[in-house]
Amino acid sequence: MKKFLFLILIVVVSCNKMLDEDVVTNVTDDFYNTPAGFSTAVSAGYAGLRNFYSTERGMTVSVFGTDTYTNGSDGDFKFANQYTSQLNPSYAHLREIWNGFYQAINVCNVVTTRADAIQGLDSAVKVSGVAQARFCRANYYFILLQLFGEVPLNLKENTSIATEAHRDPVAAVYGAVISDLQYAASVLPVSQTDWGRATKPAAEQLLARVYLTRASSKSAVGTDYDSAALYATRVISQYGFQLLPDVGQVWAQGNERNNETVFAVQYINDALYNSADNNACRFFLMQYDVLAGMKRDLANGTPWKRFRPTKFLLDTLYKDRVNDSRYEKFFKRVWFCNTATDKLKVGDTSVYMPGVDVTDAEIAGKKYLYVPPRNYTEKLYPSLNKFADALRPDNQASGVRPFIAFRLAEDYLIAAEAYMKKGDNATAVGYINTLRVRAAKVGANDVETAAHQEAMKITAADLSIDFILDERGRELVGEQLQWFDLVRTGKLLERVRLHNPQGGPNIEEKHLLRPIPQDQIDRSSNEFGQNPGY
């Protein structure tokens, strides 16, 4: 009996070790203290970009609800265009952007906080990693401050169960963003063998954007336009970037890494490393797949009809279709039959939008669907083709192509705006005209082409902030900048009221900032203020 109890005792003592828990499958944060772990943190810092660029959430808060785009027939987020009561602190996209960015910021902070203490980390790798992390962090904070105004500014890795959170002054956030970007611009190379990593020109273009934005904000510093002009012109002139001769090639699939691309958010045709949210290829397309002679295919895309161009974009901004090629380059207006009917055979025109009015008799006279602007509906309209993605593995799959987030054309527009604001309209007009001449139609001969180019040119008298916004609309339509540009220039309310029939009646002063996600307020143990009006 005694022996027996003794045996039990031995078993008990040895078994207590069994309660130790060793992690096998998962990874804990000790991994960051190694050179390999450091590199994974740098990579993870970029992953937050996929939260915003080319995604439904990122596009919904930046493309429609503006003068150029309104809602199509589908989607659960039309209220973001219509500025109705659902655009409130519970709005999911804002929460997702907020959460995703702050999670990405935290991993950027891991890089900046731990870099110096990692044993065996090559110093060049360290400096480059820190600069890349600071570039990403700056971009996240810059988008956050444009959307929400005062936001919490954390520049150190958080490892504690922190329940307090505070909004920091906009000026402080700008300061941190600029300091990050200046550091990045000072140490990063002009180009990277790993295309898609941050570079010096990318940091400088973002700096130009940031200065231009701060210049018209309450946090403005007197030299902001000078700084914006400086960095924009550096990108234009210092690194060999060039506007592509054919504006239609800028967004051609497979050509994303072109002379005009300064920084592209990376996506890939490998399901193990892609993101399900890369859906820019779907949102702008009209519902062609229910029309006679048409079925859904990869070349024509998955038509989710979320975003519909406004009349203002089509009829006013793209009024000049004689000299300016951009409407026809950026918009798909004709669809070719891909499933035969009794009237159409494969390859015939199935749908055509002439862009001008035609008579009912003319419509009736065509065997295809002939759609003048007066017959556009929420699911029948010219479709922006910049993001078309025919290389997806199938029609249910998300996009596989990179998204050009910074391109040279914007530097011309930033430079023009900054010079105009500095009072140097002549220089400003120069930048505008370079960009416009590039977009001129190619004529039947050189004379015609030259005439088109000449017609594209403007004079100093034409220059105004409205003209620059119009030009941005023409050039950068759909590229996730329009809402920010309208807010930056103080034109959001005016232009939405004038040109967006769905959002116009409802938009108010409060909409210049987005509501802070309710979760952030509810979860903070201290009082976390909401933006006025929400």
Add this chain to the structure above:
Amino acid sequence: MKNTLSKTGVILLYLLLLGTLIRAQQPVNLTGRVTSPDGSPVIGATVAVKGKSNGTVTDNMGAYKLKVSPGATIVISFIGYSPQEIPVNNRTTIDVKLAEDNKKLEEVIVVGYGQQKKKDVTGSIASINSKTIMEVPVTNAQQALQGRTPGIDVINNSAKPGDEPRVRVRGTRSLSAGNDPLYVVDGIPFAGAMNDINPSDISSMDILKDASATAIYGSRGANGVVLITSRKGKSGSRPVVSYSGLYGYVHALGRTDMMNSQQYVDMKREAYRTTGGYDDNNPDASDAKIFNATELANIKRGVNTDWQELLISPGWQTRHSLGVSGGTDKTKYAVTGGYFKDQGVLKLQSYERYNLHVAVDQEINKRITVGTSMLAAYSTRKGSSYNGMGDALKMLPIADPYDANGKLITYPTGDNQQPNALLNYVPGNRVENLYHLRFFNSLYGEVTILDGLKYRLNVGTDLQQNNYGLFLGKNSTDLLIGGGDATATKQSQFVWAYTVENLLTYNKTFNRKHNVGVTALYSVQRQREDSSSASVRGIPVEWQEYYGLGQAANVTGIGSSLGTWTILSYMGRVNYGYDDRYLVTLTLRADGSSRFAPGHKWGYFPSVAVGWNITKERFMEGSTLFDNLKLRASYGKIGNTGIPPYATQGLLGRTTYSFNNKGTLGYSPILLRNPNLTWETTTSTNIGLDFSVLKGRISGTVDVYKQKTTDLLLQKFLPFSNGFDYVLENTGMTQNKGIEVGISTVNIESKSGFNWTMDVNFFINREKILALGEGKTQDIGNGWFVGQPTYVYYDYKKVGIWQTEAAAQVYKQHQGEIQLADVNNDKAITDKDRVILGSSQPKWSGGMTQRFSYKGFDLSIVAFARMGSMIKSDFYATYNTLFGRYNNLDVNYYTPQNPSNEFPRPNSNQERPNNYNTLSYFDGSYFKIRNIGLGYALPKKLMDRWQMESLRFSVDVKQPLIIAPYRQKWKGIDPEDVNTIGIDAPATWMLQFGVNATF
């Protein structure tokens, strides 16, 4: 394993020889009659020879005939009477009058780590026996519990073959940890699929409900414990061979009411009328705009396809089991082989299972007994994720599935969002299999050390292997929608678990009055789970299905993982009874879990219970009313481990990004370290009363309980600006209180042999969230509200349909759209207008079993009801889009000519109505007849002539009737589902024929 089998073989052989030996003796023919105290014949009483394996059963007149040796002793026994032993003493006729016995009190029931006589039990325990289990055709043990005992809420998740129901004992208490009870099979905790156990291998199930009963299971007892005892052989019984075979015809209980062609065409026209796209002055031109050529031709042709009719066909179920059991006075054995198959009403869904159960108990000498019980199962489940119902419902009635040559049309209307649902039925287009193999063994050895002192070693081993494969061919509907290449997924999982328990028990009665029982336990349980998976796209040759992943064009997902956990436990229990009148039970369990951080690994769970056998008091002597009256009370603490392994350790999550068109791996912090986590603790109080009156004619149990669960593991959400979503913390609190009544009555017990008995149960449970941590009163994201049950429906409240544009415009809405209640009356519909519409908690539940028997006939009716809950129906959310592209539920929608307040006006400019979810909440009450079973056992005389023990034929009608508002008023099929009625295989009824023979 191999040893066990060969040992069994030896024993079987031995028993066959034994039978031959008995025949070699010089027997006499013994006859006689067995009667009850009032002189009526006792039919079916067992008359056996003591110590031997031969015996017989009395016939309709109570008579028996048996060959015995002149010096033998016969044993006569029958349920409800005390068994009698009578030496034959050379007589040839022995008539026996049996004395009634309150046997129920002497009944032994299984409690945690042992057995107790029912009269000594202080906890709240519900028991059901094999007869009850087999009364309803069921696939698994949980279904056998539905409606049969108070306090157990069993809900079928779906009618898919192989799905297991959800079981809750006394409500839901945990918000984020599990709420499933702990299953213990032959003493060993049993995790994973209960489907692995053939219900006919179960001899009893005992459900431990209060703290006194469950606290000895410590950290895993909070959700109740279901003790399952498998069938064992009987000592002193000749080999009994039994066979049972059942075959049932399974039919869908109805069709979802979808629009027919005319209704659909009208709806689509209306959808376009709403948006100005349909000109009634020019209907032909308008139709030509909204319907394509195929559709127009089909409408003209009068095509009206009922896709459900095409996809749903009768299913069937079959079950066979063949077994042999018996024993000598030293050895008991039972071996059963089983086969079960359930072919669903959707062709691609089925569940098939083979079972082998072997139980052997061997007494080695007076001190030592050893034994083993093995449950082996091999099953194949097909189509577990196939949703034929969803496929069928969205197809348009104006779509013709076949072309002129009778071939399937890939896109019947040309819309490639609606590929032909029948394509999934073409062999090779969609293949999905889950192969599952399991060996669950328990072995024990028991040594009597001193009189009353025993040591027992229990060792349980559990091996599980899952092999899952899913292949979607290019022509499966899933892929036709996207138009991609064939995809395949393969997953495998290996689980190895063991339990070792050391038990010391001491039982002794002192001075005839002091009854003492002590139990001490030390145990270890460990589980290791190893899994891997891979998914690919672009299978080059479709016949490879999911067996050639390496040849596919792209890998779309790949992974593997290892998870291990351990629990160490000490437990002590003391039972003390004084004079059979006063009973006390004290338990304490200490559990150590690997899942918690050092310093927080151990938890302690005590309980105390008292019982008072009032009928044993002197003042009750002479009382003829009560046979039994016992009052019980218990109080204790029990735990719930709650967290998955590794949850206390800070974790990084993999991120994906790429540079230069090459993938790059990243890690991002996703979970903060939190070493302070501990168990969820439930404090439970129970007061119960057991009674039996009029010589057992009416007996029953009433229990009242209250449970408070504290330290609930909740995600404490953090302001995301600090980089993290949440940490797990022990902060919440819930409460469950309720009352349970179970009554059994013998309504008629006539001399003519007609008997009518009845079991009725009724129970009410009220869940309430008491705290959500940090003074929060609600957590809208999770749907938790202080003061409410754990699952509520929180949404806008639909008032009706806007009847005029002017009224609608106040809310910036339109005529024909859903009108919502403006709860705070601020003339805008905002988040603040959402309210708690109802909860999935029933107001009350109850069950009833009626049993009738006359001569060889028996009839049983099992029914149950679950009343006053709310349910959400996905049918009304998903197939009610009213925009014209897909078919729609046949609902009474608004049009300017039909001012309905039920459903909104169709609108071609939206994928679904605004606030469509508000259309999907319904009264979830229902009453169901679970089964009507009729049986006939052939008379004894015939059996003797055929040299059989018994032969019984049966007919069952399973689920012949559902009465529910959702079914009768809202044209749904079955409201039984967990919180939301999913779009799934339709509920079914079954007509089953069976035969049961023993030799």
